[in-house]
Amino acid sequence: MLELSHVTKRYAGVAALEGFHLTVASGETTVLIGPSGCGKSTILRLIIGLQLPDAGNIRFAGQPLEPSRLPALRQRMGYVLQDGGLFPHLSARDNVTLMAKHIGWSAQRIASRIEELAELTHFPVDGLDRFPLQLSGGQQQRVSLMRALMLDPEVLLLDEPLGALDPMIRFELQNDLREIFSRLRKTVVMVTHDLGEAAFFGDTIVLLRDGRIVQKGTLQQMLAAPSDEFVTRFIQAQRAPFEAMEQQL
Amino acid sequence: MRLRFALLLVASLFLAASVVSAAGAPDADARALVVGSKNFTEGVVLGELARALASTEGPAEHRQALGGTRLVFNALVSGEIDVYAEYTGTITHEILAQQQPESREEIREILAESGLRMSESLGFRDNFALGMPKALAERLGIRRVSDLRAHPELVVRFGTEFMERGDGWPGLKQHYGLPQQDVLGVEHDLAYRGMAAGDVELTDLYTTDAEIAYYDLFTLEDDRGYFPPYEALLLYRADLTKTHPAALRAMLRLEGEIDETEMVAMNARVKLKGVQENVVAADFLREELGVDVDAKATRRIDRLLRNTRQHLALVTSSLSAAILIAVPLGIAAARRPRLAQVILGVVGVAQTIPALALLVFMIPLFGIGTGPAVVALFLYSLLPIVRNTHTGLTGIPLPLRESAEALGLSSGARLRLIEAPLAAPSILAGIKTAAVINVGAATLGALIGAGGYGQPILTGIRLDDTSLILEGAVPAAVLAIGVQWLFDWAERAVIPAGIRTQQRD
Numbered sequence: 001m002l003e004l005s006h007v008t009k010r011y012a013g014v015a016a017l018e019g020f021h022l023t024v025a026s027g028e029t030t031v032l033i034g035p036s037g038c039g040k041s042t043i044l045r046l047i048i049g050l051q052l053p054d055a056g057n058i059r060f061a062g063q064p065l066e067p068s069r070l071p072a073l074r075q076r077m078g079y080v081l082q083d084g085g086l087f088p089h090l091s092a093r094d095n096v097t098l099m100a101k102h103i104g105w106s107a108q109r110i111a112s113r114i115e116e117l118a119e120l121t122h123f124p125v126d127g128l129d130r131f132p133l134q135l136s137g138g139q140q141q142r143v144s145l146m147r148a149l150m151l152d153p154e155v156l157l158l159d160e161p162l163g164a165l166d167p168m169i170r171f172e173l174q175n176d177l178r179e180i181f182s183r184l185r186k187t188v189v190m191v192t193h194d195l196g197e198a199a200f201f202g203d204t205i206v207l208l209r210d211g212r213i214v215q216k217g218t219l220q221q222m223l224a225a226p227s228d229e230f231v232t233r234f235i236q237a238q239r240a241p242f243e244a245m246e247q248q249l
Numbered sequence: 250m251r252l253r254f255a256l257l258l259v260a261s262l263f264l265a266a267s268v269v270s271a272a273g274a275p276d277a278d279a280r281a282l283v284v285g286s287k288n289f290t291e292g293v294v295l296g297e298l299a300r301a302l303a304s305t306e307g308p309a310e311h312r313q314a315l316g317g318t319r320l321v322f323n324a325l326v327s328g329e330i331d332v333y334a335e336y337t338g339t340i341t342h343e344i345l346a347q348q349q350p351e352s353r354e355e356i357r358e359i360l361a362e363s364g365l366r367m368s369e370s371l372g373f374r375d376n377f378a379l380g381m382p383k384a385l386a387e388r389l390g391i392r393r394v395s396d397l398r399a400h401p402e403l404v405v406r407f408g409t410e411f412m413e414r415g416d417g418w419p420g421l422k423q424h425y426g427l428p429q430q431d432v433l434g435v436e437h438d439l440a441y442r443g444m445a446a447g448d449v450e451l452t453d454l455y456t457t458d459a460e461i462a463y464y465d466l467f468t469l470e471d472d473r474g475y476f477p478p479y480e481a482l483l484l485y486r487a488d489l490t491k492t493h494p495a496a497l498r499a500m501l502r503l504e505g506e507i508d509e510t511e512m513v514a515m516n517a518r519v520k521l522k523g524v525q526e527n528v529v530a531a532d533f534l535r536e537e538l539g540v541d542v543d544a545k546a547t548r549r550i551d552r553l554l555r556n557t558r559q560h561l562a563l564v565t566s567s568l569s570a571a572i573l574i575a576v577p578l579g580i581a582a583a584r585r586p587r588l589a590q591v592i593l594g595v596v597g598v599a600q601t602i603p604a605l606a607l608l609v610f611m612i613p614l615f616g617i618g619t620g621p622a623v624v625a626l627f628l629y630s631l632l633p634i635v636r637n638t639h640t641g642l643t644g645i646p647l648p649l650r651e652s653a654e655a656l657g658l659s660s661g662a663r664l665r666l667i668e669a670p671l672a673a674p675s676i677l678a679g680i681k682t683a684a685v686i687n688v689g690a691a692t693l694g695a696l697i698g699a700g701g702y703g704q705p706i707l708t709g710i711r712l713d714d715t716s717l718i719l720e721g722a723v724p725a726a727v728l729a730i731g732v733q734w735l736f737d738w739a740e741r742a743v744i745p746a747g748i749r750t751q752q753r754d
Contacts, residue, residue: 074654075657088748089747099656099658131746
């Protein structure tokens with residue numbers, strides 16, 4: 001579904017990604033993880049076209065990502081940011097339906113889709129007419145997810161979607177999210193810095209460091225056969241959540 | 250919906266502008282003869298005399314107290330006015346200083362080249378002179394101008410025009426070798442008041458000024474013959490002989506009719522008794538020429554309505570034009586950072602020019618009156634709107650801008666649906682600032698004949714009439730507050746509820 005080859009991206013001369021390769025299979029959830037500045041968010045921004053690669057190319061469903069085709073391709077991707085990126089001047093409903101209205105969906109189609117999404121994301125219907133600032137952080141992320149899913153995109157890109165939430169809400173939303181992913185069978189690329197979360201969601205975990213892939217696989221594979229010492233250290237540092245997760249599994 | 254409201258607001262501003270300016274526009278088919286005058290009382294009285302006589306033969310209006318010699322003379326050359334009262338010394342030493350005409354015939358020839366003519370003398374001279382309080386002159390033993398050389402410490406305040414004119418202070422100083430250092434320009438009438446208060450020791454006088462007697466001033470003898478004679482006369486456009494021959498004949502009846510005593514008396518009635526110029530002029534014409542003209546003192550309420558209409562016309566037309574230009578400029582600046590430097594730089598420079606200077610810069614380009622004032626106010630209103638539009642748009646948090654982009658919205662749709670509503674509070678605040686500044690700056694429009702609330706302020710300063718000053722200052726302040734309220738109200742209507750929630754929190 002997604003294919004990045006030989007991708008290089010520099011910020012002010014410093015390479016965030018260097019000759020980067022990544023293939024994301026259709027219907028799979030891929031989690032990008034690594035320390036701050038490893039380039040994981042940059043990968044999402046390149047896929048959605050907020051930034052253009054300095055070299056290399058990116059393919060979406062077999063087609064190269066070109067600036068002229070970006071607006072159309074973006075409608076086939078959903079993007080969720082850490083703090084939601086909800087427009088404060090629009091109600092939750094208007095945030096979700098903005099793009100559908102803009103491309104001329106019928107009112108009826110919009111209404112039935114939003115009902116479907118509210119049910120899917122467990123968002124209370126009476127909250128739809130509130131403004132983002134009147135919603136809690138968890139509710140904001142649910143609205144943000146609804147907005148990303150509104151046009152039923154093939155790919156869902158999530159940049160630390162749970163990063164700004166407190167642990168209780170985070171736990172609740174994690175479960176809901178996983179349920180949504182498994183129900184929808186969408187291609188998901190998610191960025192996180194939390195290994196437990198990565199293991200919880202990811203079919204495939206991609207561990208990044210300094211713009212390169214250190215290891216790609218399941219958490220078990222990383223534990224059993226770390227490709228280098230950094231993998232072990234990274235896992236060690238996040239041991240506690242990992243243990244909790246292990247018991248649950 | 251909110252966008253529509255915003256458009257409605259701009260449209261109604263425009264409508265107001267056109268209605269107000271249409272109401273103020275003169276009748277097009279019978280072109281009225283336009284009398285001008287310089288900004289001092291005698292000029293205005295002579296202008297009223299000319300207007301009253303011309304009006305016996307057809308429509309005539311008087312654009313009072315337009316400004317200094319240069320401004321009014323240029324307005325005559327360009328045809329914005331048809332006639333005004335001038336003085337021979339001013340013509341030879343200031344207007345035609347470069348040609349240095351030797352005789353009346355030579356003056357007439359040079360004026361004819363510009364399509365101008367001059368009348369015979371109206372019958373009196375109004376010379377420049379230097380004056381000081383009589384008691385002070387006696388104490389210092391000063392009788393003649395050359396006596397001033399022994400008193401370099403004198404506090405000297407000259408009328409602004411005298412300060413700068415070739416036949417004024419620069420020439421006088423050189424001619425007599427005068428040593429005074431504490432020399433500043435002030436409004437001519439303020440110099441008299443300063444003298445009465447004891448702050449000013451020497452000033453320039455017009456010999457027909459009523460204040461000479463009133464303030465008990467001593468007129469210094471021009472012992473080295475510096476000042477030329479200043480015979481009062483009318484300067485007019487030669488084409489009046491074709492377009493308004495009867496009115497011209499009527500005005501020229503003033504030739505030789507006013508003697509110095511009569512002129513001093515008329516000046517005194519206006520300046521010391523507070524009688525309006527048109528009434529003084531009408532009384533003179535009835536008594537001396539047997540001409541009956543209609544002269545009613547304008548009622549305060551009529552003046553107020555007229556000034557309000559003119560002021561609103563200036564503000565609404567310049568402000569609505571500024572909104573239409575500045576908002577797109579601000580958007581362009583926000584979209585292209587490199588362009589932003591140029592745009593913000595240029596409108597910033599326009600803002601740094603003092604409003605007064607900006608008005609004067611407009612005169613050679615657009616003449617006098619409402620046009621140049623509107624252009625100046627327009628330029629003056631640009632910066633707050635451009636800057637706030639730019640700030641409002643660039644201040645939108647990056648995640649929001651990127652979210653809009655990531656959704657797949659086109660650039661235009663992002664501007665309309667996301668960026669403009671989010672920047673609305675800032676843009677509106679910019680327009681509000683511009684409007685309030687505009688209301689204040691528009692009072693300066695009166696300096697170049699645009700009318701408005703500045704008119705009574707200027708006249709009030711000239712006549713030392715505080716109630717007249719307040720007649721302009723109070724409504725201007727009220728209007729500024731009203732504008733502020735209007736925009737506070739508009740803010741509630743235009744700014745999206747979701748952002749207001751944020752502001753309350």
